Amino acid sequence: MRSSENAIETRDLFDRETREHARPDGPGVRVERTGPVVRQVGGPDDWNGVVWSDPELEAAGADAAIAAQIAHCTALGLPDFEWKLYSHDRPADLGDRLRAAGFVPEEPETLLVAPAALLAGPVELPEGVTLRPVTDAAGAELMARAHERAFGTDGTRLLHQVVKRLEEAPEDFVAVMAVDADGEPVCSGRMELYPGTGFAGLWGGGTVAAWRGKGIYRALVAHRARIAAQRGYRHLQVDATDMSAPILSRLGFTELGTTTPYVYRQAR
Template sequence: MNRAAAPALLALHDREMREGARPDGPDDTVERVGRVVRRTAPAHGWNGVVWSDLGEDDADSAIAEQIAHYTALNLPFEWKLYGHDLPPDLGPRLVAAGFTSEPEETLMAGEIGRLTLDAELPDGVRVVPVTDEAGADQVAAVHERAFGDDASWLRRQLLDRLTAAPDDVVAVLALAGDVPVSAARMELVPGTGFAGLWGGGTVPDWRGRGIYRALVGHRARIAAARGYRYLQVDASAQSRPILERLGLTPLTTTTPYVYEASGRVSVSCQEEQKEEVAARGGGRGPVTA
C-alpha cells in the first residue's frame, strides 16, 4: 500500500472499528457514553474502551466514569490507547488514575489485493478449519505451547463465537501429520471492510519454517472471498517485520492500559483478563515466523 494512503486508512479504521465498534458475542454490550465507546462482556469477552475523543477539560472525568462503570461490575478492563488519540497526555493521565501500561504494539493494515501472500506450508503440513469443541481444545493447546500461559479463556471465547456467530470468526490449525503445530484466528466484522488477524502462535520446534506467513495468506484469501478489503493486525515487535514484508503498513501505535479494580476482582478473574488483554489487545504475533 502507498504510505501516502495510510492516514486515510487509519481514519477509516477509527470510524469502522473503533467509534463504530460492534458487539463481539452474545454477552457483549457496546455503548457510547459521551466521547467514549466501551464494550462490556462480563462472561468470557473483552472489557474496555475502544475509542475516545477527549480534550484536556473532560479527559479526567471520562477516565473516572469508566473506572466507576467497570469497578461496579467487578471487572478489570483495558483502555486501548492509540498513538494519535487526544489529549496528547492521555497515557500519563491513565497511569495517574491507577492504570498500568502494557507493551506498545503497532496497528498495521493493508489492502488484501496488494499483499504478498505466496508463502507455502512446509512439506507434510496442512491447514484445517476449527469448527467444534475438539478443534477449540487444540487451538488452546497450541497457544499454551507457543506462549507458555494458560489458554482456558481462549477455549471458552472461541467456543462462544463458534456457537453464537460462526460466520464472524475463522480459526485454523496447521497440522504436521495429525499433530497441531500452529494456530491462528481471524475476526470478520460485518458492515466494515476489515478482517482482523489474531493468535498466530507456532510451537517451538516448528518456528522459522514459514507457517505463520502461510496462515496469514490462508486467512487473507478467506477474508477476500467473503468481501473484505483490508486486513488489520496489532503487531508485536517480532511480527511487525514479517507483516511489513507481506505488504501491511504501520498506521499508528497501540498501547493497552489495564485497570484491575483495586483488588475488588478475584485473582483468577484478573489473570484471565490479563491474558485476554495480551492476546486480544496485543494481537499475539508469532514468537518467530
C-alpha cells in the same frame, strides 16, 4: 497505501469504521457509546474495554471519562478492564492520565494494515504440516494449546471465547490451526470479520518455537487473507507484536501507528 497521505486516510477510515462504530466481537457482549468514549461490555471472561475516544477530548474531559470507566468496571465487578490507546489518540498525555488513575500499560503493539487481495496468495506449508479449520470445542482446545505453547500464556480465556463464538455466532469468525504429522497443533490464528466495514482483523497468530522460520505463520496469513478477499473485505488489520511485525511488514503491511493496552485491575 504507498504514501503517508494514504496511510492517514486508511487510519481515519479504520478509526471511523471499526472503533467509533465498533460492533460486538462476540455473543453476549454489547457496544456502548457513553459520553466521549465507545466501550465493549460483557462478562468476566469476555474482553471489556474502551475501543475509541473522541479526538476532541481535552484534559478535564479525559480525567472525567477515565473516572467513569473505573466506576463502571467496579460496579460490574469485572476483574479487569482495558483502555485500548492508540498513538494518535488525544489528548497527547492520555497515557499518563490513565497511569495516574491506576491503569497499567502492557507491551505496545504495531497497528498494521494491508490490502487483503495482496496477501491472498498460495498457501505453502512444510512437509507433514496441514491447515485445519477450527469448528468445534475439540478444535478450540487444540487451538488454545497451540496458543499456550507459542506464547507461554494461559489459554483459558481464549478457549472460552472461541467456543462461545463457534456455538453462538460463527458467521463472521474464522479460526484455523496448523498441525504436524502427528496431529499436534504448531500454530493457530483467528480472523474477525467486521460486517458493514472494509476491514477484517487478524488475531492470535503464533507459532511454536521449534516450527518458526518455516513459513507456517505466513501460510496462516495467506489463508485468512484469501477468505477475507472472497467475502469482499478490502483491508486486513493486525495489532502486531515485535515478533510478528517484521514478518508482516515484509509481506506488504503498512504501519499506521501503535496501540497500547492500558489495563485496570480491581484490588483483591
